[in-house]
Amino acid sequence: MYGDHLETVCGCVVGGAGPAGMGMLFNALKSGAMPEMAREGLIIVDASADPGTGRLGEYNITANSVGDVFLDCLRDPALRDVFEPLEHSPAYWRIRRQAQSAPQLSDVAQLLAEASKRVLDFIVEHYGVKLWRSTTITEVVSDGDEYQVWVECEGRTRRIRCRSLVLNLGGRQDPQHLLHSLADQGLAIPPSAQIQSADELLRMNAVQLRNYFAPTLARNGRITVVGGSHSAFSMLENLADALEFAGLKEVTLVHRSPIRLFYESAEAATQAGYVFDPQQDVCPISGRINRSGGLRYRALDVGREALSCGRIGKTGVRVHLFQTENGPHAQFENARQALAESDVVVQCTGYQPRLPALNYAGGGAIDLLEVKGGLDSDPSGCPLDSNGQRLYGLHLFGLGAGLAVDPHLGSEASFDGRIYGVWQFHHHASGAVIDAVLARLQEPMFEPISLSRKLVPNREEHRMPFLWSALANAHS
Known part of the structure; x- marks a missing residue:
């Protein structure tokens, strides 16, 4: 369901095609959720001309995961036909040679960029997904059972109306x-x-x-x-x-x-002479020491x-x-x-989410509640506003937002921040978001979104300058 040049209507908008947004799209494709997610229209909006990795490749540091963790994001039978050509990619082989060591983030970014392009091309061709490149989200308005997403592209402003909005535009340090x-x-x-x-x-x-x-x-x-x-x-x-x-x-x-220091197991930590709390510092799922905070x-x-x-x-x-x-x-x-x-x-004290203007349709800005390390949100990334109201249909789980420690995500009890990471974005963290998006799209609407509501209130259209089975699975 789409509209005209001034207004577009769809079921879901994914704002930001960086590590978090792409992780969710990868997961939706391999889990079989993509057809349902795209049924009422799915629009991906990204400010870059080449969406896929955000600014990951700009950092002059090593990753905090081994290379195989990133390969594991691509290794799924459902994705084999999509990613098989990557086996000829120099970036793939550089990461594979560092399967058990931490690669440079620039190499990770190049591999994920190549993989993201293939995923985006595939879902556009096979599921009718719309990809809006070089497009900036300037404002989000919560209006009853829908969100109005205002965007700018090539000096022109337009509005998208949707029921579900996944918003991961990166982080900033204030x-x-x-x-x-x-x-x-x-x-x-x-x-x-x-x-x-x-x-x-x-x-x-x-x-x-x-x-x-x-x-x-x-x-x-x-x-x-x-x-x-x-x-x-x-x-x-x-x-x-x-x-x-x-x-x-x-x-x-x-x-x-x-x-805090990270170790793969209690035995490894003990052998290194590292003192840890067996109740508070051990992840109950993986057995790792300081899995999130080390x-x-x-x-x-x-x-x-x-x-x-x-x-x-x-x-x-x-x-x-x-x-x-x-x-x-x-x-x-x-x-x-x-x-x-x-x-x-x-x-070096973490990130705050990079957000467009957030407002209620009836007037007044939306202030999202923050906690240590990110936003105060539920397991699917739905945030709370300053009045304690949950903004259902809005999901943020990327850099600056994060998710709290959850039994499905795995973490040590002593960790009180928010969980980030490329592997989590591609697996458990985005899985909860996908489930919530699909559940919302299946709910009856209080007032169905209709293309008959074409007038764009309080805005003028204006111009502005503007893999594989060769390696063992690993989890981060």
């Missing part, structure tokens, strides 16, 4: 979010300090990092990284590798909770080195680790002093 988080702990960053997003710095190569930090190093300024996750330790390594010979001597890491692979190596000898990787750059919550009081005071003396503070 400096105010960091300032508020530190203030809650009784900590502050001086106005003179620069707050820099790790999301931006992790996209820089060594030359770009040296150019950016040259003024700070010239005046012996202090650099402090805030956070304790994979990105924080990847940031430490990138800074040390790029800046040691430019004069960097030390970096401070301020982290709220204890640094440092993995390259970040794990950097973290162990930092904890044991206060050095970053194999460099001579020192790192001081200060825990601010439930740690020694002296560490809190050291953290407070380090922040007060910092020239540059690097934010």
Whole structure:
């Protein structure tokens, strides 16, 4: 069901064809849900001219999963005909050669981009799915039993009306979010300090990092990284590798909770001498230690080195680790002093969702409730607004939104953040979203969406510038 040039009507809109959105489409195809999802019309909207991976390939870091985890996202009998040509792809073979080690995210992104193109071409041809490239979602209006999705493309504005909206437009790092988080702990960053997003710095190569930090190093300024996750330790390594010979001597890491390490099993953790809580730190599904919250692979190596000898990787750059919550009081005071003396503070404290304007049809903005690590949403990604009202039919589960720990997703009890990850996007996380979307499309409507409602209220059309069975299955 589609409409005219000003208004389009369909059952479901997928906003964002990055790792989360594509993960759901892969899962819908291999699970057999795609025909039903597309029956009333399915439109995929993405701002890129080449949808498929978002900005995944721009990061100069390794993945926090081994290569086989990404291959497992493509390895399903239902997808064999779609993906068989990928066995001739250089990206596929690069990942396959690193099946049991962590590949570069740029290689992962290239493989997923090739796979995504094949999936998008297939569902457009076989199921009548519409793919709107280079199209930006500017506003979402909740109007009774439907959502109005306003988009811009090539300087023109149009509206999509749908019953179900899956919205994963990526994440952003808001400096105010960091300032508020530190203030809650009784900590502050001086106005003179620069707050820099790790999301931006992790996209820089060594030359770009040296150019950016040259003024700070010239005046012996202090650099402090805030956070304790994979990105924080990847940031430490990138800074040390790029800046040691430019004069960097030390970096401070301020982290709220204890640094946790990931191990495949309790036996592996014990052999490594790692102390863990057998009740709180073990995933009941996989048996892994700190499955969601622990440092993995390259970040794990950097973290162990930092904890044991206060050095970053194999460099001579020192790192001081200060825990601010439930740690020694002296560490809190050291953290407070380090922040007060910092020239540059690097934010590695997670993401907030990148969202268009959200409004109710009757007036008033929609403010989504946030919790640690993402949005306060149910297992299918339906968020709550600031009044505690569930926005049924709206689903967010990607970067900046995430899903809470759930028995089907698997995680350790001690983890209180939100769950992300390419493998989860392609499997359990998107599976709950698919089930919810299909259930909503099957429900009788309070007022059926009709193409007769063609007038577009309160808007003017205007121009604006604008695999395979060769490898054993693995789970992340």
